[in-house]
Amino acid sequence: METHIYQPTDVKSAAEDIKHGELVAFPTETVYGLGADATNETAVKKVYAAKGRPSDNPLIVHVSGIQAVEKYAEPLSDAAKQLIQTFWPGPLTIIFKLKPGSLSKAVTGGLTTAAFRNPKNQVTIDLIKAAGVPLVGPSANTSGKPSPTTAEHVYHDLNGKIAGVLDDGPTEIGVESTVLDMSTAVPAVLRPGGVTADQLRSVLGTVIDEKHSVSGNEAPKAPGMKYKHYAPNAQVYIVDHDADWRKASQWAAEQPTKVGVMTTDAVMDSAKWPANVELFSLGSDVKSASHLLFKGLRHFDDEPEVQLILTEGFNPDGLGEAYMNRLNKSAGQMHFEIKK
Incomplete structure (x- = not known):
C-alpha cells in the first residue's frame, strides 16, 4: 500500500x-x-x-x-x-x-x-x-x-x-x-x-x-492503562528534578556506549558533558518538556548506538503529572538515583 x-x-x-x-x-x-x-x-x-x-x-x-x-x-x-x-x-x-x-x-x-x-x-x-x-x-x-x-x-x-x-x-x-x-x-x-x-x-x-494502570487480568477502560507504552529501544532512566546532574555526567562518562541525555536548557548548561553523551533539549520548563518528550525519545530511537537515555523528571503536579505519567511508562518506572 x-x-x-x-x-x-x-x-x-x-x-x-x-x-x-x-x-x-x-x-x-x-x-x-x-x-x-x-x-x-x-x-x-x-x-x-x-x-x-x-x-x-x-x-x-x-x-x-x-x-x-x-x-x-x-x-x-x-x-x-x-x-x-x-x-x-x-x-x-x-x-x-x-x-x-x-x-x-x-x-x-x-x-x-x-x-x-x-x-x-x-x-x-x-x-x-x-x-x-x-x-x-x-x-x-x-x-x-x-x-x-x-x-x-x-x-x-x-x-x-x-x-x-x-x-x-x-x-x-x-x-x-x-x-x-x-x-x-x-x-x-x-x-x-x-x-x-x-x-x-x-x-x-x-x-x-485514579490509578493510571491496571493489572494483567483487568480490562482497561482507557488507552495506556495496561500495556507498555512510549518506550524507545534504549533503556530510559528518570533523573529526579532535584538531582545533581554533574554526577550524572560523571556516570555517563564511565559507560561503554553512547548515552542520550534529555534535559532542560538550565540543566544542560549546569554540567560538563563527556564526548560519549548526546544532548537533546527539553526547552525551559515542564510545558516545553511535555511538548518535546516524545520527539526526543524518537530522536534517540533512530540512533542504535544510544543504549541508555537519562531524562529529566519534574514535580508531578499540574501538567507535570501528565509528563511524569508518560515518562514513568517509557522508563518502566526506572529512576536513576544519584547520591548527593
Whole structure:
C-alpha cells in the first residue's frame, strides 16, 4: 500500500479514504491519531492490525461536537454537558456509558462504555465532517513506541500500512489527552493530560485522581492503562528534578556506549558533558518538556548506538503529572538515583 502525505487542502481526498474503510492518520493538538470510521467494524480492526495493538485496549472516538456523543451514549448528565462546554474542543477525553449496541466491541474493547473526544484542530474537525462519521483515533504509531507528534513520525512507523497521513505540522501539546471516566458514581481521572485534575474539580467539585494502570487480568477502560507504552529501544532512566546532574555526567562518562541525555536548557548548561553523551533539549520548563518528550525519545530511537537515555523528571503536579505519567511508562518506572 502506498501511504499518501495529505496537506490540509487535501481533506476531501483523505475523507474519501475513510469512507472506503481505509486508515488515515490525523493531527490533533496532543499527538497524531490513527483514524478509521468508528462505525465500520472492519475498518476499526485494521487499526489494531496496523499498530500491532492488543484488541482489548479500547479506542477513543473523535467527534466534531456533542451531537455525535448523544447519538451513541446514554443521556448526558448536566455535569457532563458542563464539562463539554468548558473543555471541548480540547485535550479532554470523556468516558460515557453507551446505548446498547451503538458501537462495535472492536471500538470499546468489549466494554459497555466508550471514550469520546472533540480535538482542537480545525483540519481534523474538517476531516470528521467531510467523512460524515466519528473517527477512532489511537496514537498513530507502532503500539508501545513513543507517540507521534509530527507527520514524519507517523510515516516512519506506518508507511505502507495505512492509506495516508494528513500533515498539519508539529502538534502543540505533545502528550495525549486527559481521560476522565464519567460512567462511575464519582468521576475519575484514568489518564492525566493537558486538562489537570484541579481544572476538572473547578467544574465538577469532586474528582478522584485514579490509578493510571491496571493489572494483567483487568480490562482497561482507557488507552495506556495496561500495556507498555512510549518506550524507545534504549533503556530510559528518570533523573529526579532535584538531582545533581554533574554526577550524572560523571556516570555517563564511565559507560561503554553512547548515552542520550534529555534535559532542560538550565540543566544542560549546569554540567560538563563527556564526548560519549548526546544532548537533546527539553526547552525551559515542564510545558516545553511535555511538548518535546516524545520527539526526543524518537530522536534517540533512530540512533542504535544510544543504549541508555537519562531524562529529566519534574514535580508531578499540574501538567507535570501528565509528563511524569508518560515518562514513568517509557522508563518502566526506572529512576536513576544519584547520591548527593
